[in-house]
Amino acid sequence: MIDISRLGLGCMGMHMGNKDRAVDTVHAALDMGIKLFNTGEFYCGGASEMVLGVALKGVPRDKYFVSVKFGMLPKPEGGLYGIDVNPWHVKARLTYSLHHLGLDYIDLYQPARLDESVPLEDLLGALRELQEAGYIRHIGLSEVNAETLRKAQAICPIHTVEVQYSLASRSIEKELIPTAKELGVKVLGFGALAHGLISERILNDDKALLRFSPDNLAEIRNPIAALKTIADEKGVSVSNLALLWTMAKYPGVSSLIGTTNPDHLRESVEALRLTLTKEDIARIEAAFPEDALQGFSMRTMRFVDGKMLF
Numbered sequence: 001m002i003d004i005s006r007l008g009l010g011c012m013g014m015h016m017g018n019k020d021r022a023v024d025t026v027h028a029a030l031d032m033g034i035k036l037f038n039t040g041e042f043y044c045g046g047a048s049e050m051v052l053g054v055a056l057k058g059v060p061r062d063k064y065f066v067s068v069k070f071g072m073l074p075k076p077e078g079g080l081y082g083i084d085v086n087p088w089h090v091k092a093r094l095t096y097s098l099h100h101l102g103l104d105y106i107d108l109y110q111p112a113r114l115d116e117s118v119p120l121e122d123l124l125g126a127l128r129e130l131q132e133a134g135y136i137r138h139i140g141l142s143e144v145n146a147e148t149l150r151k152a153q154a155i156c157p158i159h160t161v162e163v164q165y166s167l168a169s170r171s172i173e174k175e176l177i178p179t180a181k182e183l184g185v186k187v188l189g190f191g192a193l194a195h196g197l198i199s200e201r202i203l204n205d206d207k208a209l210l211r212f213s214p215d216n217l218a219e220i221r222n223p224i225a226a227l228k229t230i231a232d233e234k235g236v237s238v239s240n241l242a243l244l245w246t247m248a249k250y251p252g253v254s255s256l257i258g259t260t261n262p263d264h265l266r267e268s269v270e271a272l273r274l275t276l277t278k279e280d281i282a283r284i285e286a287a288f289p290e291d292a293l294q295g296f297s298m299r300t301m302r303f304v305d306g307k308m309l310f
Helices: 016-031 043-056 087-101 120-132 146-155 176-183 214-234 238-248 262-271 278-287
Strands: 007-010 036-040 065-070 072-074 080-083 106-111 136-142 160-164 186-190 253-258 302-304 307-309
Touching: 007 016, 007 262, 016 043, 016 262, 036 043, 036 186, 036 253, 043 065, 043 087, 065 087, 065 160, 080 307, 087 106, 087 120, 106 120, 106 160, 120 136, 120 146, 136 146, 146 176, 160 176, 176 186, 214 238, 214 278, 238 253, 238 262, 238 278
Parallel strands: 007 036, 007 253, 036 065, 065 106, 106 136, 136 160, 160 186, 186 253
Antiparallel strands: 072 080, 302 307
16 A cells, blocks of 8 residues: 555646645545645646645644745746746745745755756755755756756755656656655656646547647557556556556655546545556556656756746
């Protein structure tokens, strides 16, 4: 059975339009023993932080751990202008997050991405100042490679590296996971469902496949169907099997589940009570090759002078 403390609630989809349901989901998570709540200052233009703040109001501070990503610059209509991790601005960005969340400090604070034009030493230096002032407890990084993680750890202690990790995105297994283990850095995976693409709805919902050409529909659906066969044997959904795989393969890796539905959260937590053997893991990976889905990865995003490159 998976240690529930390794599961975190991703709060990207929380906003004022679903505030009551999102608050119920946070409370359900707390009741089930989930302590990690992962948000971003830019999620829903700051609304995610505000909703999470409402949900956590009155909850003893030692009962939860809040992780906040910063730096992305969202457009009103959706999408991104770029990124701002200028060390001079980091302290102001933190101030907004503290007020949105209603907190005196944030447990884990991390840039959502790095800007290649901003020296890592300068950025981490600004975060260390905030840490020493007591406004953040731990410093993290997101979507960096093993080389960058090693460089950062030599500058200051890195608590967690948050990275995309799913059946369709396993590149971190080669270098990043071993390096993090060597350095004593925690690994937190997001996107376990490949942003909704590893799901049974792919089998019968053409709208879920709009990003793929009609010629590739069968190719996309075949691995999902193969996963469903295994999921049915285990008595869980395809999505929950994929989530379970991310946590079962490497005992030190934690994972996020993004939902604003308490029932969905309960189903996922119940699925995590299953145990996957090495044989199960090998069978799942054979059913769903790493290259089964193409074109969804965000790891290719790069930023220079605040501008997004691909």
